[in-house]
Amino acid sequence: MRTESVLIYKAIPGHDQVAGHIRRMTAGHGGEVWLIDGRTRTAIYDTGMSYCAPAMIENLQRDLRGRPLDAVLLSHTHYDHVGGLPYLLKTWPELEVYGSFYGQAILEKASALAAIRKMSDNAAQTYLGPDTPPLNYSDSEMTVNRPVREGDLIAVGDLNVRVYETKGHTNCSLSYYIVEDDLLLTSESTGYLTGDDYMRAPFLSGYHDAVASIEKSRRLAPGLIIPPHRRQGAIVGAEAYWDCALQAAEEQKDFVLAALRQGLDDEEILHRSELRFWTGEKQADQPIEAFKVNMRAKIGLIRREFYHKGDNFDG
DSSP states (O other): OOOOOTTTOEEOSOTTEETTTEEEOOOSTTOOOEEEEOSSOEEEEOOOOGGGHHHHHHHHHHHHTTOOOOEEEOSOOSHHHHTTHHHHHHHOTTOEEEEEHHHHHHTTOHHHHHHHHHHHHHHHHHHHOTTOOOOOOOGGGSOOSEEEOTTOEEEETTEEEEEEEOOSSOTTOEEEEETTTTEEEOOGGGOEESSSSOEEOOOOSOHHHHHHHHHHHHHHOOSEEEOTTOSSOOEEOHHHHHHHHHHHHHHHHHHHHHHHHTTOOHHHHHHHHHHHHSOTHHHHHSOHHHHHHHHHHHHHHHHHHHOOTTSOOOO
């Protein structure tokens, strides 16, 4: 069953500027970048993929007109959200990079940095062509230097941004609430849209954590939402949005559970999932190898959280 959403919320027209303070700086497929302009200070939410970082920086420089970029607010440490960090730090060496303490530790691991580089190179070859050479950046600039936790307040000029931990997609996932605009920049734990009429629920580290994050976000009752991987801007009709997020999570969980009940192995479930979920805008915004990595993690997660040895599946 498709998670229909187009009839119960809508995108604000004019996707490049939202709420006066928020402007879109995205320069390529795969990851959205939003500039938060607090007059005396500026920040961006996420950094997009490495392959399009130079063009994203050109967008920022054109908009800022000589003003510095002061901070980055990371939703989590996946390659399509942190890929632009080394390029940004080379351009603005004093940049403050906010992320979770868990995310800071992740980016200190050689294995995580190697995975980010591998996926970033794969994305570059996907979007720029198979002959694209490996990306040239320093792992030392893939870092969080301002770790934050639940409830912390980040001042971006005359704007106040409150931090919320929203686990489920990853254990390092954060959402950011801009108080003055009543606007929530969500993490992938609470779902994301692919087109105007369908939502995905990319829980990878915890299904139950994702559900808890959706309910936490609902209780915040933001007037506006900017979901990840979304070109059309902010979303209004937030109450219905959270209902769709919960429905999408249940739909994807039940899809995998049904396959497990049939006795299918992981590779067959992966194949069926590709046919079912790697469609439309998803194909444009996520290389197939990244989809497979994430889907394998999701299959393992659902098996762990919903299957106990000797019992039937409890969906």
